[in-house]
Amino acid sequence: MKRPNDKNWLDEALTKAIGSEETKPNFEKWKQEHPEAVEMLTSRAVRASFISKRPLNIRKIIMKNPITKLAVAAVVIIACVIGLTLWRGTQSGIALADVLARIEQVKAYRYKSSWKITIDDPNNLYNFEHRTTNLVSQEYGSKQNGEQHLDPNIVYTFDYYFLPQKKITLEISPKAKKCLLTELDDTQVERMRKQNENMDPRSQVKKFLEGKYESLGRSTINGIEVEGFQITHPTGGDEKMWVDVKTLLPVRYEFEVFDQVKKRHTRVVIDNCQWDVSVDAAEFEPVIPDDYIVVTDSKKPAPTEEDAMQGLKLYGGLSGRYPDTLYWTDIEGHVERIKENVKGLTEEKRTKRLKDIAERLHETRRFYYARAKEKGAEYYGKTVTPKDADKVLMRWKVSDNEYRVIYGDLHTETVTSEKLVELEAALPK
Amino acid sequence: MAMKLEEQSEERIVEAARNGHLESFGALYERYYNPMVALAYSMLADRDLAEDVAQESFMVACRDLPNLKSKDKFAAWLAGICRNIARQMLKAKGKRILLNVEYSSDSQDGREQHCDAIRQAVWKLREAQRELIVLHYFNGFSRAQICQVLGISPQAVNGRLVRAKRKIAKHLKRIRQDKQDNPLDSGQACKSRQKT
Numbered sequence: 001m002k003r004p005n006d007k008n009w010l011d012e013a014l015t016k017a018i019g020s021e022e023t024k025p026n027f028e029k030w031k032q033e034h035p036e037a038v039e040m041l042t043s044r045a046v047r048a049s050f051i052s053k054r055p056l057n058i059r060k061i062i063m064k065n066p067i068t069k070l071a072v073a074a075v076v077i078i079a080c081v082i083g084l085t086l087w088r089g090t091q092s093g094i095a096l097a098d099v100l101a102r103i104e105q106v107k108a109y110r111y112k113s114s115w116k117i118t119i120d121d122p123n124n125l126y127n128f129e130h131r132t133t134n135l136v137s138q139e140y141g142s143k144q145n146g147e148q149h150l151d152p153n154i155v156y157t158f159d160y161y162f163l164p165q166k167k168i169t170l171e172i173s174p175k176a177k178k179c180l181l182t183e184l185d186d187t188q189v190e191r192m193r194k195q196n197e198n199m200d201p202r203s204q205v206k207k208f209l210e211g212k213y214e215s216l217g218r219s220t221i222n223g224i225e226v227e228g229f230q231i232t233h234p235t236g237g238d239e240k241m242w243v244d245v246k247t248l249l250p251v252r253y254e255f256e257v258f259d260q261v262k263k264r265h266t267r268v269v270i271d272n273c274q275w276d277v278s279v280d281a282a283e284f285e286p287v288i289p290d291d292y293i294v295v296t297d298s299k300k301p302a303p304t305e306e307d308a309m310q311g312l313k314l315y316g317g318l319s320g321r322y323p324d325t326l327y328w329t330d331i332e333g334h335v336e337r338i339k340e341n342v343k344g345l346t347e348e349k350r351t352k353r354l355k356d357i358a359e360r361l362h363e364t365r366r367f368y369y370a371r372a373k374e375k376g377a378e379y380y381g382k383t384v385t386p387k388d389a390d391k392v393l394m395r396w397k398v399s400d401n402e403y404r405v406i407y408g409d410l411h412t413e414t415v416t417s418e419k420l421v422e423l424e425a426a427l428p429k
Numbered sequence: 430m431a432m433k434l435e436e437q438s439e440e441r442i443v444e445a446a447r448n449g450h451l452e453s454f455g456a457l458y459e460r461y462y463n464p465m466v467a468l469a470y471s472m473l474a475d476r477d478l479a480e481d482v483a484q485e486s487f488m489v490a491c492r493d494l495p496n497l498k499s500k501d502k503f504a505a506w507l508a509g510i511c512r513n514i515a516r517q518m519l520k521a522k523g524k525r526i527l528l529n530v531e532y533s534s535d536s537q538d539g540r541e542q543h544c545d546a547i548r549q550a551v552w553k554l555r556e557a558q559r560e561l562i563v564l565h566y567f568n569g570f571s572r573a574q575i576c577q578v579l580g581i582s583p584q585a586v587n588g589r590l591v592r593a594k595r596k597i598a599k600h601l602k603r604i605r606q607d608k609q610d611n612p613l614d615s616g617q618a619c620k621s622r623q624k625t
Contacts (some may be wrong), residue, residue, distance in 0.1 A: 010594055010597065010598055011566075013544075013547050014547060014551070014562065014565075014566045014594075015541075015566050015569075016544060016547075017544040017545075017547035017548050017566075018547075018548065018551060018562070018563055018566045018567055019566055019567060019568070019569070020446045020467075020470075020476065020567055020568060022463055022568045023462075023463065023466065023480070025458055025459045025462035025463065027455040027459060028520050030458060030484060030487065033484070034484075034487075034488050034491075037487075037491040037492070038451065040449075040491055040492060041446075041449045041450075041454055041491060042449060042450050042451070043449065044447075044448060045448060045449025045450060045451070045494070046448030059512065108534075112509070188456070321486055348485075364486075
């Protein structure tokens, strides 16, 4: 050891006493141990690629579209409605072929729609309303702003984009300050394009050619001279369409039907149609505020039934109940509400655990919504608990006459349609 | 040709990381992980805990990066996060860093005793001086790095370093004096121990 009066002695001594072997930082290991950070960065990168420098105007956009598969279905119906502009009636002198030729020239159009369903059953009162403002562009995709009323006290407002060039759909919930970004592969983009084609008036015009309709004569809507047409379906329900006699383009559509069995009244109205609108590419560039959480459904493998149950199992095991809904905007809120049930962990570990549960529930959500539209999936988490071994928690169609059922205690079974009716009749209201 | 990450200015790397560029965040991690370990060590006197704090600091930085106002102050901003987490950890563990000098009958290598005495002297310094000493001697970080992490000028680093070393030297001189004035029984050795 150097003598104290050697001027370097202290440096050497300090190095010896405090000095430490340098650790090589391992970012890969850090990423593995902090997947939530990676997700945060990835989401931010995705958002940055879509953020426009324009001032946010999302809040000014009419918050009108619940972004659910139901909304897409509604748009499909609406599109069919637009397609129903077609009529075969010749009494007016307006030829369907002329309407078709005119609509085929349309590159972009706007319209508003409302869709209302009520059930007049004292045991099952139901009131659903869905209102949207839509913009469809052959070049850029489609955009909806809307709101959905599930009951008088709950309104969901959303903006929804389908952007085929970017291969994504984007759902934005200003109320939840979240957005759901779904990356699509080529197959999914084509599937959505086809859905949109069904919404394309040209496809509907062609389909309508096969229908029979009668003229309602001429009238005026908002100062526009129109000719009205009606189709009455043998199974019930009326469709009406009014077409501008000068432009040969639809002005208004109505559809109304009452289901005697389910006592369900459905009314769809499309109006405020604007055809041949010019669109700015910027209208299809969603603006996501910095304080929004971005949930990304990237091109992950489709969740399996087992994946779907895992989220339910974790949540149910902790809370003794299931999430009321599987809406993507609600998942984090559901998990937040049960955070006190996670005991015996440090704050950091508890946060990680809750995050894991939320991710598993998102897989449940993805599984469910992949089946909601085409496979008639239903979810009864609001009324069915883990103790309800004989009650249907979730079900979806697997064949013409069979449904796959997950019961409250998470055992599964494939049942016939008839059996499902019995099971669902026994569900709590 | 695209610049390599290390050739880009730190501001550009920070901006890219802020926009979610994973590789850029990784570059920042690799650049500042060891300094954060050193900084945390200066507060906790425990290497393992210091590494935990350093890792957690980057987690918080990842979350809060959009809030960073000055891209050229990333290192100092990160250091602030690191200090806060280290303080929280101390509070959570209900511990204080204590350096006790105890006399025991265990014999101890003289050099080890000297190291302990030096550590004791370092941990008696005020936080700002202690940080600087540890950063300087822990892994031999450069003056430039220390300036960035502490957010102070090279002149301030030099001045603070000189004053801190003077204090340490004074403390060691006092210990030596105490030993001379109070000779120990044979067989006893001065043993310093860090307590957390």
